[in-house]
Amino acid sequence: MAATGKGNAKVIPLKGRRCPICRKPTVAAWRPFCSKRCADVDLGRWLGESYRIASREEADEDEEPDDEH
Numbered sequence: 001m002a003a004t005g006k007g008n009a010k011v012i013p014l015k016g017r018r019c020p021i022c023r024k025p026t027v028a029a030w031r032p033f034c035s036k037r038c039a040d041v042d043l044g045r046w047l048g049e050s051y052r053i054a055s056r057e058e059a060d061e062d063e064e065p066d067d068e069h
């Protein structure tokens with residue numbers, strides 16, 4: 001007899017875990033996030049940051065204040 005494994009498609013939130021994006025309870029399928037949306041948001045942030053760093057290296061100009069002579 002198989003008491004367990006009924007094929008529950010229920011999404012069970014993980015206890016004690018919260019989505020770093022919106023602070024909702026984390027869902028196992030999207031951990032550590034609560035949904036695909038938040039996972040995408042985090043990915044976007046991550047990509048945005050690395051893009052920033054990359055363009056920063058390229059645009060390495062006038063770091064020092066331009067004093068008048």
Ligand SMILES: [Zn+2]
Pocket residue numbers: 019020021022023024033034035038
């Ligand atoms: Zn979320």
